[in-house]
Amino acid sequence: MTASMESLFERAVNDLSRLTKITDEDRNLLEQVDQAANELVVSEFEKYIERKFNEKVPEVLKKYGLMGVPILKKYGGKGAKPLVHALSIERFGQVGLGVVTFIDVHQSLGSLTIQQWGNEEQKRRYLTKAASGETILAYALTEPEAGSDPASMKTSYRKEGNSYYITGSKYLISNGSVADSIVVFAYPEGQRKGMSAFIVDKKAAGFSVDMRLEEKMGLFTSDTSMLSFDNLQVSKDDVLGEEGKGLNVAYSALLNGRIGIASGCLGVMEDCLNQVKERTSTRVQHGKPIGKHQLVQRHIARIASNLESSRWLVYQTALKKEQYDGNMSELNLRGEVDRISAIAKYVASRAAFECADSAVQLFGGFGYSILSPVAKHLIDTRVARIYEGTDEIMELKVASTVLGREFEAYS
Amino acid sequence: MQLRLEGAEELSIPRERVYQLLTNPDFIARSLPDAQEVIVQSDGTVEAKIKVGISFVTANMQIKLKITDKVPNQHARLMAEGSGSGSTMKITSDFDLDGDRPTRMKWKADAEITGLMAGMGSSILKGFSEKKVREIFDGIKKAMEGQP
Numbered sequence: 237m238t239a240s241m242e243s244l245f246e247r248a249v250n251d252l253s254r255l256t257k258i259t260d261e262d263r264n265l266l267e268q269v270d271q272a273a274n275e276l277v278v279s280e281f282e283k284y285i286e287r288k289f290n291e292k293v294p295e296v297l298k299k300y301g302l303m304g305v306p307i308l309k310k311y312g313g314k315g316a317k318p319l320v321h322a323l324s325i326e327r328f329g330q331v332g333l334g335v336v337t338f339i340d341v342h343q344s345l346g347s348l349t350i351q352q353w354g355n356e357e358q359k360r361r362y363l364t365k366a367a368s369g370e371t372i373l374a375y376a377l378t379e380p381e382a383g384s385d386p387a388s389m390k391t392s393y394r395k396e397g398n399s400y401y402i403t404g405s406k407y408l409i410s411n412g413s414v415a416d417s418i419v420v421f422a423y424p425e426g427q428r429k430g431m432s433a434f435i436v437d438k439k440a441a442g443f444s445v446d447m448r449l450e451e452k453m454g455l456f457t458s459d460t461s462m463l464s465f466d467n468l469q470v471s472k473d474d475v476l477g478e479e480g481k482g483l484n485v486a487y488s489a490l491l492n493g494r495i496g497i498a499s500g501c502l503g504v505m506e507d508c509l510n511q512v513k514e515r516t517s518t519r520v521q522h523g524k525p526i527g528k529h530q531l532v533q534r535h536i537a538r539i540a541s542n543l544e545s546s547r548w549l550v551y552q553t554a555l556k557k558e559q560y561d562g563n564m565s566e567l568n569l570r571g572e573v574d575r576i577s578a579i580a581k582y583v584a585s586r587a588a589f590e591c592a593d594s595a596v597q598l599f600g601g602f603g604y605s606i607l608s609p610v611a612k613h614l615i616d617t618r619v620a621r622i623y624e625g626t627d628e629i630m631e632l633k634v635a636s637t638v639l640g641r642e643f644e645a646y647s
Numbered sequence: 648m649q650l651r652l653e654g655a656e657e658l659s660i661p662r663e664r665v666y667q668l669l670t671n672p673d674f675i676a677r678s679l680p681d682a683q684e685v686i687v688q689s690d691g692t693v694e695a696k697i698k699v700g701i702s703f704v705t706a707n708m709q710i711k712l713k714i715t716d717k718v719p720n721q722h723a724r725l726m727a728e729g730s731g732s733g734s735t736m737k738i739t740s741d742f743d744l745d746g747d748r749p750t751r752m753k754w755k756a757d758a759e760i761t762g763l764m765a766g767m768g769s770s771i772l773k774g775f776s777e778k779k780v781r782e783i784f785d786g787i788k789k790a791m792e793g794q795p
Binding site for chain 2: 254274277278281282285488511514515518519599602609647
């Protein structure tokens with residue numbers, strides 16, 4: 237590891253290597269991630285203040301060959317397993333959740349979904365370009381009237397021969413306006429069942445970016461857009477997975493996405509801890525560094541405890557996912573990954589929000605400014621409790637795994 | 648907050664000339680970036696008003712620079728202290744020379760920053776400082792190599 241790699245992160249990698257196999261190749265990959273993360277610090281800070289998408293993120297990832305971290309090597313990716321992928325996202329989380337969002341959508345919701353459900357031709361066509369950075373991917377499920385409940389989706393498709401015509405709007409789509417290819421979900425016209433997934437090219441006639449959502453509460457460096465499809469034509473070669481089984485595609489993507497967001501939240505907590513350590517040991521009030529005040533130490537203890545308790549849960553989830561990837565026909569294992577990834581995302585996103593709140597508190601008045609290194613974490617982690625499954629949906633999901641499927645409150 | 652930056656430059660001019668320029672207060676005064684008022688005192692101290700910009704934060708600082716610890720053709724230290732806009736900084740930079748045409752100049756700068764700027768955190772400040780230092784050295788290198 238480089239000297240610049242944050243010590244707690246390095247310690248976690250070392251601890252993990254005693255529990256599971258972290259190869260030299262994995263470590264080299266994480267070295268590259270570390271360098272790329274360091275290179276993004278300045279641009280992320282500047283773009284956050286400007287409230288603009290940080291176009292340096294794809295540029296730097298491409299430079300270090302990190303656009304396709306979890307994509308199989310035969311498609312040009314790094315072939316990182318879930319744990320190493322999680323560690324890479326965790327490191328980028330130290331830079332900010334805007335970076336994490338770009339990566340999670342491109343890699344977890346986009347690339348891994350095509351890798352799991354695509355046919356060989358689709359994998360060759362989309363994954364090789366996604367891995368090289370030639371294309372950026374996005375995932376479009378949410379609509380103005382369909383958030384937690386995909387059944388309320390209005391986007392529909394009409395089938396004519398070997399062609400499908402998609403009409404509708406997708407809302408709050410991360411990477412929406414910067415993506416080249418988007419995984420889009422739609423119901424057959426006039427139906428509320430049999431959702432299908434399609435891979436849509438942004439150059440296709442009928443595709444438009446209706447709105448770039450810049451009036452967000454935070455996450456300024458991440459692109460969030462509203463997309464519309466007006467009778468957009470795709471062919472049968474663009475159907476992802478089996479026609480009519482798109483819900484399985486959507487849910488599997490969210491499962492990967494949740495592990496990614498939970499991992500990013502670990503990075504946020506780690507950055508909060510690093511920042512408050514520096515701040516409280518150098519800022520002097522009442523004649524001593526504020527870190528010597530007991531009530532300040534309580535905040536620090538909370539941040540450290542939140543990080544450590546979330547960290548092992550997220551790693552355990554990634555390891556479970558690794559196990560499931562090796563045996564996808566095992567439904568019990570799938571259920572277990574679904575359950576634990578919901579818990580990991582629920583716990584880590586709430587913990588990160590709490591850590592960021594404590595960090596802002598310890599930075600005092602300056603903490604309320606986005607010039608401080610911690611304010612963005614507080615603003616941004618709020619969305620981690622909403623996107624890719626709200627706190628409430630995660631709670632219902634977990635509760636139903638305890639009580640049984642007949643208690644599923646959202647079905 | 649403390650920061651350390653280090654690096655090395657290769658210059659095409661003779662070592663002796665590099666040393667002369669490096670220890671010349673007038674040359675240092677001319678090489679200061681974003682300086683508004685620069686005065687070279689009779690004891691060699693350089694006083695200047697400079698604008699230190701970190702992204703959207705600009706601090707107007709009154710700084711004093713002094714060249715110390717001179718070892719002819721080998722070493723010099725540049726001490727800089729400044730304050731303004733709610734921040735203070737103290738930077739000690741050491742320069743070591745070796746080789747000749749090209750002359751290799753190794754440098755190391757230790758900065759102590761307090762106040763508003765320090766609040767931005769070392770990771771952000773380090774990133775900006777590295778960028779700024781690169782600009783400064785590019786300027787110095789160009790000025791040195793362009794000197795008659």
